[in-house]
Amino acid sequence: MDRRDFVRGAGALGSLGLLPGAASLAGEPSGSGEGTGVASRDAMLGLLDTLRELQDTYLTPRYGISRPADIAEGERMLAHLLHTGLQFFLEADPARPRFTPYVTPQRKLLGDNPDALYYFAPIRGDRRYRIRGRLGGATFTSFTVEAGSGEGGAATASVAELDDSRLEVAADGSFEILLGGDRPATGNWMPLAPEAGQVTTRHYYETPACIAADPHAGQELDIEAVDPPPLAPWGGDAGIASRLGRVANFVREHLALAVPDPASRPDIPWVSTTPNRFAAPGQWRSESGYGNLSAWYAMAPYVLRPGEALEIRGRFPDCRFANVVLWNRFMQTFDYTRRQVSFNRNQLQYEDDGSFRLYVAHEDPGHANWLATEGRVSGLVYWRYLLLVTPPQAVTARVVSL
Structure with a gap:
């Protein structure tokens, strides 16, 4: 018997309910479930x-x-x-959560980042949890608790935040964080508001090849409920x-x-609505409580005809992490597994004075710092800066002919 015959046979047993009257024993209707009336x-x-x-x-x-x-x-x-x-x-169970990658090269949303690994876990504000992990080679690590997503909705606010500048870490890079309940006398702890619905983790890297494109990359990370309730029927x-x-x-x-x-559409100061022109960077916290509270951003659309390139000049501020990435209009990255569609600070070549010059172009502009558009005549250029020491300045841009 091959596997297909086995699956057919097992399916036939399942359709019989295994026992006469099994539906009545389970307290459910014994009908086929066709039509309305079945939730x-x-x-x-x-x-x-x-x-x-x-x-x-x-x-x-x-x-x-x-x-x-x-x-x-x-x-x-x-x-x-x-x-x-x-x-x-x-399959979410806030009583026994697990971390799931927020985005992958094949599943993108909410402004994904080729230089970061993100994880999601569903939680409840009336329970307690323990997170264990290891920093690894991440340049920046943070944890936020979001409200408003308990029933699957979009998070409305970040109600707690802890990043690695305040995280107690062991000599081997490992850490443990308690979520909810009373604050312990020692150790890492994050409060849980009653409306808490998820915990989000962010792990940024400035590796020579973008971390999200590495199929073997992953963060050592785990979450468990403290004193979980007894298992309930399915x-x-x-x-x-x-x-x-x-x-x-x-x-x-x-x-x-x-x-x-x-x-x-809200007026966000650091979001330029003029193609190929950037505003001064700003923070999410000035517009919304949901997001990375340690970051500054700047964004502008690009519009380029064939034979044109957007030349961008600037200088990175003193900060923990910085990069630039190309998105489509829905805040999804272009294909970073086969093209260079983003740059972190360790991927760029710099001018003699420490500044940079890069090009957004449909074809190779003859310069090492080329962000490939994949042939899209328009898109978004997005900058991130984390844990700033000096204020970031707006980059300058101009359209040039190739």
């Missing part, structure tokens, strides 16, 4: 309806999305959000319906973040 079926139909609704609402000319290429990017973004929502919430129809509902919430709220209404 998990309705939730799955609701998830599919959510995807159609989001297509019809956001991937439209009202949101500046009309070209086939832009629609294609939007459909891909929607698929990545669905993938992430399933990864995070279909949840049945209602439990699966609830999980699918969280997935739908995740996709809906995060697409709304990625595709803001042009009529209500």
Whole structure:
């Protein structure tokens, strides 16, 4: 018997319910589950309806999305959000959480970074947890607790933060952090507000090759519940319906973040709306409580015709970490596994005075500091600076002919 025959046979046994009257023993209807009236079926139909609704609402000319290429990017973004929502919430258990990579080279959202590893774990504000890990070669490590995401929604605020400048670390680079409950007399601790829904970890690297492109890269990291409750039954129809509902919430709220209404887009000082021109860097905390509270940013769109390049000149401030990356309009990185679409400070070649000059271009500009556009005539250029010692200055840019 080959494996296919075994799977068919096992499936046939499953369809019999194994025992006559098994459905009645489980306290569930014994019907086929077809049609409405079954919560998990309705939730799955609701998830599919959510995807159609989001297509019809956001991937439209009202949101500046009309070209086939832009629609294609939007459909891909929607698929990545669905993938992430399933990864995070279909099997999530805040009573026994585990860390899941926030983004991968094949699953991108919320402004991913080729020079960083991010992890997500679902938690509850009325429980206690213990995180163990090791810094490894990370240039910067931080932990934040976010509120507002308990039912799969987009986080609304960072309610606790701890980075490696205040983290007690053993000589071998290992650490332990307690979350929730009363503050211990010694050791690392983060409070948990009642509305806490997730913990996010950030690990930034300035390696010669971007860390996120390394298929073997990973962070030594673990989370466990302190005094977890006894294991409960699997949840049945209602439990699966609830999980699918969280997935739908995740996709809906995060697409709304990625595709803001042009009529209500907030005015963020460090986000330039003028193509090929950058504003002075600023911090998220001036616009929102959700984000890396140790970072400064600057962003501008680029628009380049064939044969043109955007020449950018500047100087990095004294800080812990800095890089620049190219995104599409939905804050997803270009393909960093096969092209140079980002630079950290250890990847650039510098001028004699310590400044840098780099080029955003469709084709090789004949300079080592080339950010490849993949042929996209427009996109976003995004700068990050962490734990500043000196204030960052705006870079200058001009369009040049190749």
